[in-house]
Amino acid sequence: MFTLTVYKPSEPWNKNKIVGQKLPLKLQQIWAIRIRLELVNNIRDLALFNLAIDSKxxxxxLVTLKIRDIAHGKTIQSRAIIVQQKTGLPVQFELTENTRNSVQSLITNFQLSSNDYLFKSRIHSSEHLSTRQYGRIVDAWVSMIGLDQTQYGTHTMRRTKPSLIYKKTKNLRACQLLLGHRKLESTVRYLGIEVDDALEISESIDS
Incomplete structure (x- = not known):
């Protein structure tokens, strides 16, 4: 006699979760997080936060960066280039003075060498932070300054600087290059530019 096994369809990963485009941080929010990390002397998170914002x-x-990717000898470079895992295309990014200083503190404090991952995992089975661990860290950052975790995520960190640049310059091509997108349309969708611009126009009309 045969037994018929009925398999229930698995629940979607996003059940009961708010999904959609994550908000970028505003300038005052960037500094609010940065100052709190400095106050508690969280060397690793400060370097991770600064580099996430700068590198986009x-x-x-981000989590698989090694010292050699951003440093020449003992000197942290002001610019770096890596090949993106998703697209296979190279992308360049800048490291501002703030970021270089925090990364140097990380390297010195944890005595990292050229072939070491920048952001080591505290889980022994992994050599570097996982993207899931990174996501939890971002959740902690936004919660720390009273923001809603459901509105922000790891893509918040990637979108933040290009969003600030676009608002200041309206230079969409620059944002495309900084994000390493193949097509300009991808940048428009990613930053939600058409929606933001439409809302700004709407807000300026006194009906």
Missing amino acids: LRGCD
């Missing part, structure tokens, strides 16, 4: 990298590329 996807989480998978």
